[in-house]
Amino acid sequence: xxxxxxxxxxxxxxxxxxxGLAPGELDRLVPLGVDAVVERLLAPDANGVKKxxxxxxPLGLTYDRDNAREQAKAAIAAWIPAMAATPRPTESWLTWxxxxxxxxxxxxxxxxxxxxxxxxxxxxMGAGPFADLLRAVTTDPAMLVxxxxxxxxxxxxxxxxxxxxxxxxxxxxxxxxxxDVAAAAGALSGWTLQRTDSxxxxxxxxxxxxxxxxxxxxTGVSDVDGVIDAITAQPECPRFVAGRLASAVLGEAADxxxxxxxxxxxxxxxxxxxxxxxxxxxxxxxxxxxxxxxxPPVVVAPVPWLVAALRAxxxxxxxxxxxxxxRAAGQVPMSPPNVGGWPGGAAWLASSTTVARFNxxxxxxxxxxxxxxxxxxxxxxxxxxxxxxxxxxxxxxxATLAAVAEARRSNGPEGVAPLTVALASPDLVVA
Amino acid sequence: MAMNRRTxxxxxxxxxxxxxxAWMVLLRDRAEHSTATRxxxxxxxxxxxxxxxxxxxxxxxxxxxxxxNDGLNTVVPVTGRYHDLRPTLGLVDDDLVALADLPEYGLHxxxxxxxxxxxxxxxxxxxxxxxxxxxxSHFAALDSWWSATPGKSSTTGWLGRWLDATxxxxxxxxxxxxxxxxxxxxxxxxxxxxxxxxxxxGFALATPRGVxxxxxxxxxxxxxxxxxxxxxxxxxxxxxxxxxxxxxxxADADLGKVGPSFEQPDPAAGETATTKGxxxxxxxxxxxxxxxxxxxxxLGTQVILVDAGGFDTHANQADTHQRLLADVGQGVGAFQxxxxxxxxADDVLLVTTSExxxxxxxNGSGTDHGNGGTSFVVGTGVQGGLIGSxxxxxxxxxxxxxxxxxxxxxxxxxxTWLGGPxxxxxxxxxxxxxxxx
Numbered sequence: 001x002x003x004x005x006x007x008x009x010x011x012x013x014x015x016x017x018x019x020g021l022a023p024g025e026l027d028r029l030v031p032l033g034v035d036a037v038v039e040r041l042l043a044p045d046a047n048g049v050k051k052x053x054x055x056x057x058p059l060g061l062t063y064d065r066d067n068a069r070e071q072a073k074a075a076i077a078a079w080i081p082a083m084a085a086t087p088r089p090t091e092s093w094l095t096w097x098x099x100x101x102x103x104x105x106x107x108x109x110x111x112x113x114x115x116x117x118x119x120x121x122x123x124x125m126g127a128g129p130f131a132d133l134l135r136a137v138t139t140d141p142a143m144l145v146x147x148x149x150x151x152x153x154x155x156x157x158x159x160x161x162x163x164x165x166x167x168x169x170x171x172x173x174x175x176x177x178x179x180d181v182a183a184a185a186g187a188l189s190g191w192t193l194q195r196t197d198s199x200x201x202x203x204x205x206x207x208x209x210x211x212x213x214x215x216x217x218x219t220g221v222s223d224v225d226g227v228i229d230a231i232t233a234q235p236e237c238p239r240f241v242a243g244r245l246a247s248a249v250l251g252e253a254a255d256x257x258x259x260x261x262x263x264x265x266x267x268x269x270x271x272x273x274x275x276x277x278x279x280x281x282x283x284x285x286x287x288x289x290x291x292x293x294x295x296p297p298v299v300v301a302p303v304p305w306l307v308a309a310l311r312a313x314x315x316x317x318x319x320x321x322x323x324x325x326x327r328a329a330g331q332v333p334m335s336p337p338n339v340g341g342w343p344g345g346a347a348w349l350a351s352s353t354t355v356a357r358f359n360x361x362x363x364x365x366x367x368x369x370x371x372x373x374x375x376x377x378x379x380x381x382x383x384x385x386x387x388x389x390x391x392x393x394x395x396x397x398x399a400t401l402a403a404v405a406e407a408r409r410s411n412g413p414e415g416v417a418p419l420t421v422a423l424a425s426p427d428l429v430v431a
Numbered sequence: 432m433a434m435n436r437r438t439x440x441x442x443x444x445x446x447x448x449x450x451x452x453a454w455m456v457l458l459r460d461r462a463e464h465s466t467a468t469r470x471x472x473x474x475x476x477x478x479x480x481x482x483x484x485x486x487x488x489x490x491x492x493x494x495x496x497x498x499x500n501d502g503l504n505t506v507v508p509v510t511g512r513y514h515d516l517r518p519t520l521g522l523v524d525d526d527l528v529a530l531a532d533l534p535e536y537g538l539h540x541x542x543x544x545x546x547x548x549x550x551x552x553x554x555x556x557x558x559x560x561x562x563x564x565x566x567x568s569h570f571a572a573l574d575s576w577w578s579a580t581p582g583k584s585s586t587t588g589w590l591g592r593w594l595d596a597t598x599x600x601x602x603x604x605x606x607x608x609x610x611x612x613x614x615x616x617x618x619x620x621x622x623x624x625x626x627x628x629x630x631x632x633g634f635a636l637a638t639p640r641g642v643x644x645x646x647x648x649x650x651x652x653x654x655x656x657x658x659x660x661x662x663x664x665x666x667x668x669x670x671x672x673x674x675x676x677x678x679x680x681x682a683d684a685d686l687g688k689v690g691p692s693f694e695q696p697d698p699a700a701g702e703t704a705t706t707k708g709x710x711x712x713x714x715x716x717x718x719x720x721x722x723x724x725x726x727x728x729x730l731g732t733q734v735i736l737v738d739a740g741g742f743d744t745h746a747n748q749a750d751t752h753q754r755l756l757a758d759v760g761q762g763v764g765a766f767q768x769x770x771x772x773x774x775x776a777d778d779v780l781l782v783t784t785s786e787x788x789x790x791x792x793x794n795g796s797g798t799d800h801g802n803g804g805t806s807f808v809v810g811t812g813v814q815g816g817l818i819g820s821x822x823x824x825x826x827x828x829x830x831x832x833x834x835x836x837x838x839x840x841x842x843x844x845x846x847t848w849l850g851g852p853x854x855x856x857x858x859x860x861x862x863x864x865x866x867x868x
Contacts, residue, residue, distance in 0.1 A: 151746045156795030160745050173571050297663045328630045330613055340570055349666050350614045350627035354674035359637040366639045403653035412642030425654045426667035
């Protein structure tokens with residue numbers, strides 16, 4: 001006997017490798033069966049799933065210093081509703097995941113035009129070979145600004161990217177030495193941004209130190225390709241990447257044994273990210289489907305949490321206000337605090353974040369149409385329908401049910417108070 | 432703003448004290464509600480034998496300069512070798528802030544507000560601080576500073592362990608330790624919660640139009656119990672109760688309000704940026720302003736962490752560092768004035784930390800990660816002076832200023848200030864180099 005039914009499994013998929021569910025979406029997906037839904041999520045092209053529209057194309061982003069701030073705000077503001085309406089939940093989720101992994105901030109990059117190019121790269125290449133993705137990120141214009149790659153020249157080497165690419169992006173601390181950092185810096189020197197209207201980068205020969213070096217045990221490394229080849233040939237590389245992705249999706253269930261298995265699969269597939277992601281999802285579903293039918297919970301970060309709330313309610317409050325509260329929550333898209341990305345897990349349960357989530361819930365609930373299914377279910381019940389609409393067909397816990405019931409007794413526009421409480425409840429903060 | 436936003440206690444300043452809100456009754460009834468009286472660590476009820484009990488009136492403020500502050504351009508040696516190493520980034524000797532009785536060094540010009548503190552012997556400069564085997568990676572170095580267990584990962588932070596060792600009787604108080612900014616791993620503890628306030632001026636619960644604030648908060652609070660088991664779900668439930676509790680107590684502290692010591696130049700009063708110095712509203716100034724407000728309100732907070740970012744000056748250091756240190760000088764100077772005005776000057780010790788210093792030699796327009804850095808220790812309880820001195824003729828094998836003062840010496844002084852314990856938290860005894868009077 002399996003641990004959970006298809007409805008619960010499909011909802012779980014949309015919580016962990018998706019960005020929530022719209023009203024009625026679960027009803028449409030359940031008859032397809034879990035396997036078909038997995039295919040649609042992981043292989044949208046092959047399954048005729050509508051393409052993701054580009055939210056930034058209409059903005060006409062430029063390289064204009066004078067309105068860089070306005071363009072940055074507009075780009076961030078465009079991304080949030082786009083995620084909430086995505087026709088490709090896993091592709092969209094994966095873009096967000098890589099954004100947290102190769103954490104680059106618009107605070108230093110400045111130009112939205114560069115930031116969105118990086119995000120488009122994640123979208124295009126996020127489920128392909130890891131070596132290709134890593135190579136693209138290494139010469140990505142926004143990354144060259146962020147980690148000073150464009151300052152790295154033969155005469156003035158800059159080790160910032162050379163260190164972080166190994167420590168944070170591909171291998172982890174302890175898998176390289178200081179000499180490797182210096183060698184990487186040398187081999188990667190000379191890249192700069194094209195000074196035209198497009199976000200492209202190029203290698204300037206006279207700024208490039210092309211002396212062959214020993215890097216991670218490989219001799220004769222003198223350019224990007226050599227660096228990427230050497231990194232991806234390290235045994236630590238697939239383990240590091242598999243561990244990151246598995247933890248993000250499976251939380252504590254991503255123990256050493258599971259990560260080992262995933263690493264083997266990933267390596268055998270020449271570090272193909274699509275294969276890895278599929279293996280992670282299958283591991284999660286297998287565990288869900290097992291006798292106990294549970295998986296350790298993970299804390300949902302503020303942005304994916306908000307996106308799921310917007311998707312479930314259909315609410316579209318003023319994005320400016322949402323972004324202000326996301327700042328208080330500690331997570332604004334395109335603005336990770338540093339190259340290590342956002343801290344995860346229990347760090348998102350701090351008082352500040354809890355208060356900000358409540359305030360976001362107020363915004364979302366207030367702007368939800370009075371005839372929207374979530375608002376009607378919040379106002380009159382039944383509670384299991386409300387939970388189902390908010391992505392939890394397994395229902396809310398006792399404490400949240402009591403909270404919603406009490407909120408129904410308060411005044412104000414129908415359904416707003418109970419919907420606020422439901423959205424802000426711990427049941428949706430921890431998935 | 433689209434919504435009616437106010438502190439839900441903002442029905443009048445007295446509401447917090449009289450507890451007229453319905454949810455306040457809920458809070459009083461909840462066994463977990465901790466008292467708002469100071470400390471409570473008066474020798475009774477530490478849950479673990481410790482060598483110290485904590486001194487309830489003392490406050491420690493830790494100002495983290497994230498990114499690796501360039502110590503060599505902060506406390507500057509007046510030598511030729513310095514200029515050899517830094518032909519472009521080297522600061523001109525005449526521009527440095529002179530340090531009375533210490534002609535061999537000067538402070539970066541942006542730190543002029545600290546000159547008075549030096550003269551009053553309330554400023555100690557700790558130079559060449561770090562760990563023997565510094566990693567030069569932000570994350571590994573930060574980890575070693577937060578945990579005080581270099582080379583070994585730890586689930587607790589040094590201040591978290593202190594909190595656990597001094598936790599008073601009754602429910603642990605999340606306001607004993609506060610971070611202004613994101614939560615800090617230095618506060619990771621086994622038993623002791625802490626509070627992170629990312630935006631001091633926006634820390635309040637909103638109310639939808641037409642909805643009764645008290646009733647809504649009371650309903651929300653119901654999410655917090657009953658809890659089942661002890662996993663992340665339970666932690667999320669507890670965070671609801673904790674957040675509401677904390678907000679209630681902070682309501683009167685008005686953290687976001689900029690006190691007179693921190694104010695920007697007022698054009699109406701004829702003040703300009705130049706008459707008041709170049710005002711920089713950076714992380715340090717805003718963070719220490721909130722810290723001063725918190726201290727002034729006597730809510731039982733004993734540890735406050737403020738995080739200021741941007742010190743990773745690989746490129747463009749001259750301008751960036753000048754601006755960052757202006758924020759430090761301004762913020763620390765104003766902070767001391769503010770706590771003096773509220774009568775807390777003798778209770779508070781402020782220390783600065785940074786995960787490493789930077790390379791002695793410049794590299795282009797900036798500097799790379801180095802080793803030994805510089806910390807400040809500020810307060811009326813400080814024995815002013817210079818501890819450690821970078822020997823530019825004896826840089827370490829990577830060309831960096833050596834780490835000759837262990838970070839844990841600084842921490843030992845900080846923990847001693849708080850009334851201990853020290854060796855239990857740090858694992859052994861460390862020389863505090865006479866930092867405290």
